[in-house]
Amino acid sequence: MKLLCLDQHQAMATALSSALGAEQLPLEQRHFPDGELYFNLPADVSGEDIVLLCHLHQPNDPAMAIWFLARHLRDMGAGNIILVAPYLAYMRQDIRFQPGECLTSKYFAELISQAVDGLTTIDPHLHRYNSLDEIYRIPSRVLHATDAIGDYLRTLAKPLVIGPDAESEQWATAVANAAGCDYLVLNKQRSGDREVAIDVPDIRHYQQHTPVLVDDIVSTGRTMLRTAEQLVQQGLPKPLCIAVHAVFAEGAEQEMRAGPIADIVSCDCIPHPSNRIATAGLLAPAINDLMDQIRRSI
Amino acid sequence: MKLLCLDQHQAMATALSSALGAEQLPLEQRHFPDGELYFNLPADVSGEDIVLLCHLHQPNDPAMAIWFLARHLRDMGAGNIILVAPYLAYMRQDIRFQPGECLTSKYFAELISQAVDGLTTIDPHLHRYNSLDEIYRIPSRVLHATDAIGDYLRTLAKPLVIGPDAESEQWATAVANAAGCDYLVLNKQRSGDREVAIDVPDIRHYQQHTPVLVDDIVSTGRTMLRTAEQLVQQGLPKPLCIAVHAVFAEGAEQEMRAGPIADIVSCDCIPHPSNRIATAGLLAPAINDLMDQIRRSI
Numbered sequence: 001m002k003l004l005c006l007d008q009h010q011a012m013a014t015a016l017s018s019a020l021g022a023e024q025l026p027l028e029q030r031h032f033p034d035g036e037l038y039f040n041l042p043a044d045v046s047g048e049d050i051v052l053l054c055h056l057h058q059p060n061d062p063a064m065a066i067w068f069l070a071r072h073l074r075d076m077g078a079g080n081i082i083l084v085a086p087y088l089a090y091m092r093q094d095i096r097f098q099p100g101e102c103l104t105s106k107y108f109a110e111l112i113s114q115a116v117d118g119l120t121t122i123d124p125h126l127h128r129y130n131s132l133d134e135i136y137r138i139p140s141r142v143l144h145a146t147d148a149i150g151d152y153l154r155t156l157a158k159p160l161v162i163g164p165d166a167e168s169e170q171w172a173t174a175v176a177n178a179a180g181c182d183y184l185v186l187n188k189q190r191s192g193d194r195e196v197a198i199d200v201p202d203i204r205h206y207q208q209h210t211p212v213l214v215d216d217i218v219s220t221g222r223t224m225l226r227t228a229e230q231l232v233q234q235g236l237p238k239p240l241c242i243a244v245h246a247v248f249a250e251g252a253e254q255e256m257r258a259g260p261i262a263d264i265v266s267c268d269c270i271p272h273p274s275n276r277i278a279t280a281g282l283l284a285p286a287i288n289d290l291m292d293q294i295r296r297s298i
Numbered sequence: 299m300k301l302l303c304l305d306q307h308q309a310m311a312t313a314l315s316s317a318l319g320a321e322q323l324p325l326e327q328r329h330f331p332d333g334e335l336y337f338n339l340p341a342d343v344s345g346e347d348i349v350l351l352c353h354l355h356q357p358n359d360p361a362m363a364i365w366f367l368a369r370h371l372r373d374m375g376a377g378n379i380i381l382v383a384p385y386l387a388y389m390r391q392d393i394r395f396q397p398g399e400c401l402t403s404k405y406f407a408e409l410i411s412q413a414v415d416g417l418t419t420i421d422p423h424l425h426r427y428n429s430l431d432e433i434y435r436i437p438s439r440v441l442h443a444t445d446a447i448g449d450y451l452r453t454l455a456k457p458l459v460i461g462p463d464a465e466s467e468q469w470a471t472a473v474a475n476a477a478g479c480d481y482l483v484l485n486k487q488r489s490g491d492r493e494v495a496i497d498v499p500d501i502r503h504y505q506q507h508t509p510v511l512v513d514d515i516v517s518t519g520r521t522m523l524r525t526a527e528q529l530v531q532q533g534l535p536k537p538l539c540i541a542v543h544a545v546f547a548e549g550a551e552q553e554m555r556a557g558p559i560a561d562i563v564s565c566d567c568i569p570h571p572s573n574r575i576a577t578a579g580l581l582a583p584a585i586n587d588l589m590d591q592i593r594r595s596i
Binding site for chain 2: 032033034035036037038039040041042043057058059060061063064067068069071072075076087089090092093098099100101102103104106107108110111219220247248249250252
């Protein structure tokens with residue numbers, strides 16, 4: 001098994017190469033003046049199973065790269081190809097709200113399912129789909145960053161996980177359980193088995209804690225920002241914001257950092273200066289397991 | 299037959315819609331913050347044959363748009379789909395100069411051949427391929443901008459087409475024939491049937507002419523610039539530069555305009571402020587002809 005990294009996120013490629021015990025293939029890549037991609041893979045891949053690591057943030061350029069490299073690997077006689085896309089793009093449009101809307105999630109899945117033999121990803125936006133199998137025709141492994149975030153929270157003094165609304169409760173519970181800490185969902189508050197409506201005296205119990213806001217995707221950052229303002233108004237310290245996928249719409253990070261936020265921390269699913277939670281250790285066993293399944297199914 | 303334009307080149311879409319007598323479909327398109335494409339096509343396309351107009355300059359985003367929209371049109375019950383890509387990207391890498399180079403031309407052709415039923419383009423970079431059929435599995439029409447450029451040259455006072463080197467002779471001949479004017483290929487000079495080696499007295503015959511440099515793709519613009527410098531040194535007026543495909547690498551246009559060049563003019567194959575030669579009239583009959591062929595073959 002060899003690792004091929006399709007972008008500049010070398011830190012994660014090195015970590016994953018080490019966690020998998022898989023050598024990283026050399027790849028020369030650039031753009032021509034008209035925007036065309038160029039690749040040179042100066043390595044013998046004949047008979048090799050390949051792990052293709054690609055970050056699908058701003059996904060159209062990387063998606064074409066996946067298509068080209070997967071085809072090239074086939075032509076060069078490579079074996080099975082697993083795409084590792086820690087952030088899986090095009091999960092957003094999963095229904096036609098307007099009758100003419102394009103179901104990009106389905107058509108993107110068709111493209112990827114043709115290009116590679118398997119897919120590993122972290123916390124994809126499974127909103128109306130129950131499973132990737134509804135749109136992907138290839139076997140996949142879906143991982144959750146909760147344990148990795150939990151491990152990170154254990155390094156902090158008295159973390160208190162806060163869910164901004166009822167929808168985030170499942171997330172907040174899982175992360176707090178992984179960290180072995182309390183959590184609180186706004187509009188209702190829990191500590192152990194007790195369930196209490198939010199009020200100022202209750203929040204005041206947590207003034208010595210480090211409030212932590214957690215979300216899967218941070219895009220505009222408005223939800224986190226508004227929640228942070230609410231917490232600080234009620235007497236809590238500035239919260240730490242943790243995201244699995246650091247999408248950050250233009251200007252969003254600056255806007256957040258200008259607000260009552262202690263810091264922003266993210267998993268390395270999307271390369272970003274805020275990356276402080278590594279996911280290679282989470283990905284490697286799942287990739288090995290998936291590769292075994294694909295080898296057995298041939 | 300309906301026209302669907304996948305980019306913001308509305309002038310050409312309007313011209314093509316009129317030349318084809320085909321109504322233009324409304325299309326709402328935008329990007330999400332993570333770079334994902336969104337489309338809404340609020341129209342009944344059931345049973346309609348579709349002409350998909352898309353400029354493939356900076357081709358990765360448009361290529362994904364073609365994939366998504368073609369899939370959407372199928373799901374919505376559309377008939378045959380012809381892609382009109384006046385500039386056909388990914389024709390550059392047609393051979394492995396290094397054993398590990400990725401044959402993007404072939405893999406791009408596989409993608410497009412799956413998405414649509416036919417392809418119409420203008421002066422593609424057929425270097426080592428004799429025909430698009432070597433890589434595209436769908437029928438195509440390849441058009442040449444020579445007549446359109448010739449018509450434009452007829453509006454100028456005494457044009458003299460100049461080919462910068464022997465390789466450009468075929469181009470220069472064709473354009474000069476279309477314009478009914480003289481041409482000259484550097485290192486050798488022709489006027490009618492005479493063939494004369496370049497020297498200063500010969501070039502001086504043309505001091506009252508408008509020198510015109512023509513090329514299929516202008517990317518860095520260096521060839522045109524060096525040729526222009528040579529001509530001016532030898533006593534000719536500053537030449538007009540004409541390109542079929544206005545690729546223009548970053549800074550190239552500024553560099554050209556700072557040199558001894560009278561003006562830059564291009565066909566509208568790639569949207570650019572220098573577009574002054576319309577190709578809709580050239581494309582429309584070929585599209586109709588190709589659509590007829592596809593309908594007959596079903």
